[in-house]
Amino acid sequence: MREIDRRAFLRRLRPILEVYAAAMRPPPEQLPGRHTIMERHASYPRFRALVAERRPAFPGLPGTVRGFAYGFHGERGQWWHDVVHQALERRGGPGHAARWLSDAFEVAELHVHPEAQGQGLGRGLLTGLCEGRPETTVVLSTLDGPEDSPARRLYRSVGLVDLLTDFEFPGGGPRYAVMGGRLPLAPYPDPASSS
Secondary structure: OEEEOHHHHHHOHHHHHHHHHHHHOOOHHHHHHHHHHHHHHOOOOOOEEEEEEEOOOOOOOOOEEEEEEEEEEOOOOOHHHHHHHHHHHHHHOHHHHHHHHOOEEEEEEEEEOHHHOOOOHHHHHHHHHHOOOOOOEEEEEEEOOOOOOHHHHHHHHOOOEEEEEEEOOOOOOOOEEEEEEEOOOOOOOOHHHHO
């Protein structure tokens, strides 16, 4: 697992999109639009990306992307930020929205290939991505559904809470939960200490 800069992220967009497609199973016609969105995200302020790659068979060749995560500093004028800001204002007023979004690191994507899930890659990507960030909060959206889904359990285990549930972004599609937490993330509980 390692951090990559914008150029390395853009060079890996094809294998990154393959992981996204395997994990999310979107209709194939949505992938070109997702590619464009990811390119745009790479230009946002304080962009940070991590990849988990399987080592190449031969030194000097690129590894196989098994997972990735990226985010950036959220600000007005960014689509997700503006939509969520409005919803949080409706829910709890301007102060509530400002508390979560005025200085937020927005985790835009975090996906692990299904064949590599259950090995701690998602946790490593999330904690590595958020480590040392200068922002006050971290926010993200994840598919809404069972509160004990692997993704929701992961986010709760590092201190994220539900800010919005059963939330539909403009344009339709599945329902999402918007979650947020304070930075730095809460340490993951040591399983040995709970016995």
